[in-house]
Amino acid sequence: MNNVPTSYLLWLFWLAGCAGIHRIYNKKYVSGLFWLCTWGVFGIGQLVDLFLIPDMVEQHNWKMRKRLGMTGAENYLAGGFQSPNQVYNPSVHPPVLEVNSQTVQPGNKSLSNEDIMVKLAQAASNHGGKLSVTRAVIDTGLTFEQVERVLQIMLEKGYVVIGNDPIKGHIVYDFMDIS
Known part of the structure; x- marks a missing residue:
């Protein structure tokens, strides 16, 4: 995902004669x-x-989320957004989570949230927690929506904490007791 500070930094290349890099x-x-x-x-568009x-x-990131099938991109209007250009503010538009559903249907068999938690813990143990x-x-082999939903449940129950990868910057769920 792109970020605003990097875009502004690339905007400054205009001063060196390379407009439009952003x-x-x-x-x-x-x-x-x-x-x-x-x-x-002629400088006007750049300004x-x-x-x-x-x-x-925000529009680029919205398109990327949609292309990757990430939850939320298709629900912009449901969350109160009128277009992909509006900035997400969790205090104004809190994420809508369905934690009441007890089973999901990956493939041919039903898995409970507990079964998915076990699968996620096993996957985490293979990646240093x-x-x-x-x-x-x-x-x-689960969907993005299933994984995000169950990780959110685990976060709320205190089984995991959320952080950022120090190198790549993406969101990482830390299973604290697995190392």
Whole structure:
């Protein structure tokens, strides 16, 4: 996922004659190349982008979440968002979690939340007690939605803590008693 500070840093390349790098970073290739060839539409477009960068990054990240099938991208409207350009604020739009469902249907057999917790703990033990959602999906064969839902339950019960990978920066669930 892209971030706003990096986009602003790339925006500064304009001062060195390379306008539009921030647009290319946010997958706006055509306009990025146009900005590069016209010095940011003679500087005017580059200055306007100072105000548009947060929306550009959010729109790019929204498209990436949707493409990867991550929960929340398809529910933007259900969460009160009118477009992918609106910034997510958990205090205004708290995530909607369905923790009442006791069984899920991966493949042909039903698994309870407890069974999924065991699968996630086993996957975490193979990775030093730390597990990302993507790694959990790969190791367990469950869907992103199932993994995210059960990890949220485990977080609420205190079985895991949430943090960030110090190198890549992505969200990691730490199963504290597994090392």
